[in-house]
Amino acid sequence: MWLSNQADAVPTSIQGKFVAAHWMVSGVAVDYKEHIQLAQANGVDAFALNFGGWNLDTYREIWLKSIADIFAAAQSLNSNFRLFFSFDLTSALTRQEVLDLCIKYGAHPNHLWYQNKMFLSTFEGANAPFNWDTDIKAVLAASGLPVYFVPMFNQWQAPAPNTYPFVDGLFRWTNPSLGFANDIQVDADYAALRPATGKTWMAGVAPWFFTHYNSKNWGNPEDDQIFFDKWERLLELKPDFIELVTWNDHGESSYLGPVEGVIEDQTWARLPHDALLDLSSYYHTAFKTGSKPAITEEKAYYFYRTHSLNAKATNDPLGLPEEMKMQKDHIFVITMLASAATVVIKSGSKTYDPISVPAGVHKIGVPFQLGTQTVTVHRGNTQVMSGTCATPISDNIQLYNGNIVADMMTAKGGQVVVPDTTASPTTSTAPDTTAPTRPSTTSKTPITSDSCPNQDRYERKDCRKGDKQSCEAANCCWSPLEEGSGEPWCYLKPAVVTPGCPYQDRYERKNCYKGDKQSCEAANCCWSPLEEGSGDPWCYIKP
Structure with missing residues (x-):
């Protein structure tokens, strides 16, 4: 187990281009492992953890626990998936809060490092109530955490060269309110800064935008151009890094990840975008390799x-x-x-x-x-x-x-098949323990991936790979069904359970009421841990 005071070794730096996805830190419990696996299976290399200072007196411990849980999930998978902070300065975030999180997690083995420096980003913050250079970068460097700083200070226009001499690169979000032609021109202006400044550029790309609150009620004037056309143009501009904006911001409809953890008042955010993540994965490969991949599955x-x-x-x-x-x-x-x-x-x-x-x-x-x-x-x-x-x-x-x-x-x-989620969405302000309706079936299909247990077709979490080779390369399970089946042939590996126990979905488990593996198995029950804070049983009666 990694401890926050273990700073004797720093993580290995990521090499070359990478694709990150903006992750909104919240108190809603989700299966972080499944999200990370799905992201990796689609060519996403990291999550940028958006953390701000809203209502910290009320939610601080909940949000900090979410950060701890996602770092623990990444480490438990023994993968090279990375995480880094994107501090949101549209909120009242303090210098000390920034330093505390960087010092606690900067040397974590799953924290993103680039060019032997801890990668750090922001959403806004050009006018932060502290000095990024002397109050943040210098202090962290003195603590053994040199910083590769790529903030998002201006989404409206590119700054003049050397406006920010203390940054290592610049992140540009995306701004559909400009209209597509002007929006992509700002991207081109950011690209043109690189020869003049020697700094890297991280470009943002979003699938959609819409929000419908009293405080903000706006749509997406770029319409269909916002995603496909943007990707095509970014391949020409060749940014150094890409950040998908976002993975899970349901409130602004910019999510590429699953519809999970949507809070009750986000009535508009219950429509699936999973297909756009699959489309985006094609561009992830094209961006990282420098050429569009051959189409082997139409x-x-x-x-x-x-x-x-x-x-x-x-x-x-x-x-x-x-x-x-x-x-x-x-x-x-x-x-x-x-x-x-x-x-x-x-x-x-x-x-x-x-x-x-x-x-x-x-x-x-x-x-x-x-x-x-x-x-x-x-x-x-x-x-x-x-x-x-x-x-x-x-x-x-x-x-x-x-x-x-x-x-x-x-x-x-x-x-x-993408189900109609408008009628009975998954909404939450706390961990959701309501069992969803599933087709009744006892059929099991033998699978060909050696390390995968049998799993019912209706319990499979789609890994969205179209052939056995790419499926298993993504560390997923491959099990073909009949032609035309709407259930996934390639799916995420289910959790490992007590030997002799069949895999059972969390919503179908009958609680055995034992709090640790030893007493659970002594009671002849099955032990299969879930994410921290889950309301579903870790110890359950054998089905």
Whole structure:
């Protein structure tokens, strides 16, 4: 076990380019191991831990425990997954709070180091109530923690060269309020700073933005360009690092990770974006290797808002955000093909004429109609793949929602089913222990990955890899099902349990009420620890 005073050795520096994802630290308990495994399986190398000074008198211990738990989870996996702090200076964060966390975790084996320095970032902070150079960097260096400082001081425009002589690089978030052309120009300006300053540049890329609070009510004026077009342009600009913004900021609809831990008032944040994480993983590889990978598994992705701009919400005093009026009522399809094909989009009652798309990654869009959305890809007279999203478009709404639902399908395994999460979302202000409804089944499928126990198809956590080689390379389990199955063929490894005990999902466990492994197994029960703070039993009766 790593102790915070073990600073005799520093972590090995990461080499070359990396992709991080912005992680919002909160008190909502989630399975950190599963999130890390999913991130790694999709080419994400690190989480940037956003920590701020909001309501620390109330939530300090909860948030600090969350940080301790995610570091412990990363270490327990024996992986090279990294973590670093992104201090949020839109809050009243103090110098001492920054120093305390850096000193406690800076030498942790899973903390990100770059060029033999502890990697540190921010969200805002150019006008922090302390001096980053003398109050933070110098103090940490004197403690044996030299800092590689890459802050996000300005998302609106690139600074003049040498404005910040004490930084090692600059992080630029993303700013859809500028419009896509201006937003990408600011990225180009940041890229142009590198020859003049010798400093690195970390670029931000987001899948979407929408929030609907009294204090902030805005949408995404860049519409479909925010993600696909941004990635394409960033590959040309060649930043040194990428930060996905974000993994789990449900409140602003910018999440790429699972819909988990959504708090009750974030009614708009219950639409899955998992398909966009899969799409993003293609670009992670392209960014890190310098060239787009060959397409060995054909896929199609599609996304849309769930109501039109003409919809009238019956119980929404905030109204439709002005930025949404710049969007199109379209369904967008992104194809990833080894050779040319045609796409047929059936939106509600309207079936569009086939649209020819070339090989490679390509985006199209058509005006959507109310109802169910179906996308089919043909090559000649052969149907390559087809998918229907479970979430329809309806103008019968109480609240406006400018978020998107994203879905995908593959030519090999059929549609990857994304459930309709609008009716019964997972919401939480504390660990959720409510058992979700699952199909009843006792079927088990033998699996071919040697170190994987059998797992019911409905309990599998999708690792989103399309073949055995890439699945097992991501340290996941491969077990093919019937063609067209909506359950994953490649899934995250389930937790290891007491020998002789079958794996059982946390929500189906019957509590054996023993508090440690020895007394649990002595009672002839099964022991399988979960994340710290979980409300589900670690010791449970054998099924």
